Amino acid sequence: MKHSPRIKGNLGRKTLAFFYNLFRRSRYFKGSSQHFFKLTLDYLLVQLNLNQDIPFLFVAVCVGLLTGYVAVMFHDAIMTISTMSFTSLRSLGKPFTERYWMFILPFIPAAGGLVVGLYNAFVVKARPGHGLASVIKAVAQNDGIIDRKLWIHKSITSVLSIGTGGGGGREAPIVQVGAAIGSAVAQILRFSPNKTRTLLGCGAAAGLAAVFNAPIGGVMFAIEVLLGDFSVKTFSPIVVAAVIGTVLSRSFLGNSPTFHVPEYSLVSNTELIFYFVLGILAGLSAVMFIKIYYAIEEWFERVEKRWNIPAWAMPAIGGLMSGAICMWIPGLYGFTYEAINNAVRGNESWANMIGIYLLKPVVAALTVGSGGSGGMFAPAMKMGAMLGGMFGHFVHLFFPTITATSGAYALVGMGALTAGIMRAPLTVILILFEVTGQYEIVLPIMFSAVTSTLIARLAYRHTMESYVLEKEGVRVGFGIALSVAEHLSISDVMKTDFIKFSNTESAKTIIDIFYNSPETSFLIVDNNGGFSGIIRLDEMRVLLKEGFGEGLIAEDIVKKDVPVLYDTSRLDEALKLFEISDYDMLPVLDAESEMLLGVVRQEEAFAFYRKQLNLYGSDQHENPKS
Numbered sequence: 001m002k003h004s005p006r007i008k009g010n011l012g013r014k015t016l017a018f019f020y021n022l023f024r025r026s027r028y029f030k031g032s033s034q035h036f037f038k039l040t041l042d043y044l045l046v047q048l049n050l051n052q053d054i055p056f057l058f059v060a061v062c063v064g065l066l067t068g069y070v071a072v073m074f075h076d077a078i079m080t081i082s083t084m085s086f087t088s089l090r091s092l093g094k095p096f097t098e099r100y101w102m103f104i105l106p107f108i109p110a111a112g113g114l115v116v117g118l119y120n121a122f123v124v125k126a127r128p129g130h131g132l133a134s135v136i137k138a139v140a141q142n143d144g145i146i147d148r149k150l151w152i153h154k155s156i157t158s159v160l161s162i163g164t165g166g167g168g169g170r171e172a173p174i175v176q177v178g179a180a181i182g183s184a185v186a187q188i189l190r191f192s193p194n195k196t197r198t199l200l201g202c203g204a205a206a207g208l209a210a211v212f213n214a215p216i217g218g219v220m221f222a223i224e225v226l227l228g229d230f231s232v233k234t235f236s237p238i239v240v241a242a243v244i245g246t247v248l249s250r251s252f253l254g255n256s257p258t259f260h261v262p263e264y265s266l267v268s269n270t271e272l273i274f275y276f277v278l279g280i281l282a283g284l285s286a287v288m289f290i291k292i293y294y295a296i297e298e299w300f301e302r303v304e305k306r307w308n309i310p311a312w313a314m315p316a317i318g319g320l321m322s323g324a325i326c327m328w329i330p331g332l333y334g335f336t337y338e339a340i341n342n343a344v345r346g347n348e349s350w351a352n353m354i355g356i357y358l359l360k361p362v363v364a365a366l367t368v369g370s371g372g373s374g375g376m377f378a379p380a381m382k383m384g385a386m387l388g389g390m391f392g393h394f395v396h397l398f399f400p401t402i403t404a405t406s407g408a409y410a411l412v413g414m415g416a417l418t419a420g421i422m423r424a425p426l427t428v429i430l431i432l433f434e435v436t437g438q439y440e441i442v443l444p445i446m447f448s449a450v451t452s453t454l455i456a457r458l459a460y461r462h463t464m465e466s467y468v469l470e471k472e473g474v475r476v477g478f479g480i481a482l483s484v485a486e487h488l489s490i491s492d493v494m495k496t497d498f499i500k501f502s503n504t505e506s507a508k509t510i511i512d513i514f515y516n517s518p519e520t521s522f523l524i525v526d527n528n529g530g531f532s533g534i535i536r537l538d539e540m541r542v543l544l545k546e547g548f549g550e551g552l553i554a555e556d557i558v559k560k561d562v563p564v565l566y567d568t569s570r571l572d573e574a575l576k577l578f579e580i581s582d583y584d585m586l587p588v589l590d591a592e593s594e595m596l597l598g599v600v601r602q603e604e605a606f607a608f609y610r611k612q613l614n615l616y617g618s619d620q621h622e623n624p625k626s
Contacts, residue, residue, distance in 0.1 A: 060244075063185055063206065064202065064242065067178040067245050071178070071210035072210070074174050074211075075211065079335070085108050085165065107323065108323060109323035112160050113164075113371075116371070117372075118312050120371065121310070131172045132176065132225070136465055143197065145183060158170065160373075162335050166368070171212065171378055172377050175375070183203070198237055201223065201234065204226055205221065206244065212431055214246070215246040216242075217427060217432075219239050222238050225422060225424045266440065266441075275409075275412060278448050279447065282455075283416075283459065285384070286420025289383060290467065292362060294365075314370045315367075325363055329356060331356050334367070334379070344389075346407040356382055361383065364376060376421065385410045385411070388414060388416070390406075395409070411436065412448045415429065415431075423463045429442065488608075490567065490571060490574060490588060494567075496599075498519070500523040501523075501525075502526075504554065507553060507557060510522065520537040524554050524558045531589055534585070535554065563577045563586060564587050584603070585599050586599065
C-alpha cells in the first residue's frame with residue numbers, strides 16, 4: 001500500500017489545512033457566495049495573525065508602498081493639470097488667448113471649482129470635510145475609522161482644485177489620503193481600534209514624507225499632531241511606512257530637497273534676538289491667518305443660505321474670486337513653490353512679498369472655504385516665508401554685520417508661522433531641516449518656532465483644526481474626545497459600594513480588613529462624615545512591616561492631599577484627573593456640604609467613557625446631519 005508523500009514544513013501543512021477547510025466549507029455551505037467569501041477571508045486573516053508585531057510591520061510596509069505610489073501620482077497629476085490649464089491653454093488658441101489672457105485667467109480656477117463642486121454634489125454626495133480636522137476626529141472619536149472611498153474622492157478633488165489654480169496646498173490632502181488608505185487597509189484586515197489608529201498614522205506619515213521628501217518630519221507629524229502616542233509599538237510601524245513612502249517618492253521624483261537654498265549660518269549670537277522677534281511676529285501672523293480663513297469660510301456659509309445658492313456652485317464662485325486675485329500675483333497659486341524659493345534665496349520683490357503675505361490666507365480661504373479642496377500647510381509656509389523675507393531685509397539693512405541675509409529669515413519665518421498655526425513646533429523643525437538639508441539653520445528655526453507657538457497659543461486658543469472641531473462639538477485633549485465626556489454626569493459612574501473608616505480607626509483594624517478585601521484604596525472620613533483623605537496600597541505596605549502599625553490610627557497615615565470630584569462634576573473632569581494623577585479611585589463629595597457621597601473608579605470610568613464614545617460614533621455615522 002502506497003502512502004502519499006508527507007508535506008514537510010509548517011508552511012506546507014498550514015497551506016494544506018487551509019485548502020482542506022476551504023473545500024469542506026464550500027461543500028456544505030448553504031449561504032450566498034458573498035457570505036462564503038467573507039467567512040473565508042475571516043478564516044484566512046485568523047491564520048495569518050497579522051496583529052502580531054512582525055506581521056504588522058509587513059502591513060505597514062504595504063501601506064507605505066500604496067501611499068507612496070498615490071503621492072507620486074498625486075504630484076504628477078497636479079503638475080499635468082496645471083500645465084494643461086495654463087501653458088497648453090494659453091498656446092491653444094493664439095492669438096486670441098494671448099490677447100485676452102488676463103481676462104481668461106480668473107475663469108480657470110472657477111472652472112476647476114465648478115467641477116469639484118459637481119463631483120462632491122453628485123458623485124460623493126456630501127460636503128467636503130476639513131482635511132486634517134476630520135482625521136483627528138476619526139482618531140479621537142471613531143477608533144481611526146475613515147470612509148474607505150475617501151482617499152479616491154479626496155485625490156480627485158484636490159488634483160482638480162490645486163491643478164486649476166486653487167489657493168490650497170497639496171501637503172494636507174495627501175496626508176488625509178494616506179490616513180484614509182491606512183484606515184481602509186485596517187478595516188479590510190479587521191484590525192483592533194489601536195491597530196487601526198496606528199495604520200492611519202502610517203498612511204499619514206508616508207504621505208507627508210513622500211510629498212516633502214522628509215521621513216523624520218512625517219513620522220513626527222503623525223505622532224505629535226494626529227495620534228499623540230509615542231509608544232514603541234506605535235512608533236515602529238510608522239517609521240517603517242514613512243521610510244518606504246520616502247524611498248518610493250525619491251525613486252520617481254528624485255532625491256533633491258524640496259526647497260533649494262544656499263548655505264546659511266548663525267552670524268552671531270546676538271542675531272537670536274532678531275529671530276525671537278520674528279517668532280513673535282510669526283505667532284501673531286498665525287492667529288491672523290486662522291481668523292481670516294474662518295471669517296471668509298463663514299461668510300460663504302451665510303451667503304449660500306441667504307441667497308439659496310446650490311452647494312455645488314459655491315466652489316466656482318470662490319475659484320472665480322481667488323483667480324481674480326491670483327492673476328496679479330501668480331505666486332499665490334497653490335501648485336507652485338517659486339515664491340518660497342525666491343524668498344529663501346533673497347530674490348523675491350517687495351511687491352510680491354507684501355502681496356502674498358497679506359493675500360495668501362484670503363486666497364486659500366476663497367478656494368477651500370467655499371467648498372474646494374486643498375490644505376493649509378503650503379499657504380502657511382508661503383505666508384511665513386514672505387514675513388521672514390520682509391523682516392530679514394529690514395534687519396539686514398540696519399545691522400548688516402551681525403545678521404544673515406533676508407533668505408535665512410525667510411526660511412525661519414516659513415517654519416515659525418507654520419508652527420504657530422499647527423502648534424506643533426517639533427514637527428515643523430524636523431520637516432524644515434529635511435526639506436532644506438541645512439543643519440546650521442536649525443537653531444534659529446527652533447528658537448523662532450517655539451516662540452511663535454507660545455505667542456499664538458497665548459493670543460488665540462484655537463489651531464486650524466481645533467476651531468472647526470469645536471464648531472462640530474468635538475473638543476480634543478489629553479488623548480481623549482472631551483466633548484463626549486463633558487456632557488456626562490459624574491453620577492453616571494459613581495459607586496456607593498466602597499470601604500471607609502473613621503479617622504480614629506486603629507491601623508491594626510485597617511490591616512485586618514485589607515487582608516480580606518480586594519480594594520487597594522480606603523477612604524477616611526471625620527466624625528461628621530466629611531472626607532479626610534485616602535489610605536492606599538503604598539501606605540499599607542509600610543504598615544505591614546512587623547510591629548510598625550502598633551498604636552497608630554487612620555489620622556496618622558491618611559493621605560490628605562487628594563484630588564476630589566463633586567456631584568456637579570462631569571466625566572471629562574474625572575478622566576483628566578485620572579490621566580494626570582496616579583489614583584485609581586477618586587472620592588465624590590456633595591458640592592455644598594463637602595460630605596462623602598461615593599467614589600469613581602478609574603477602570604469603570606474609562607470603560608463607561610469608551611462605551612458612550614462608541615454609541616456617539618455610531619449615532620454620528622447614522623445621522624450625519626445631527
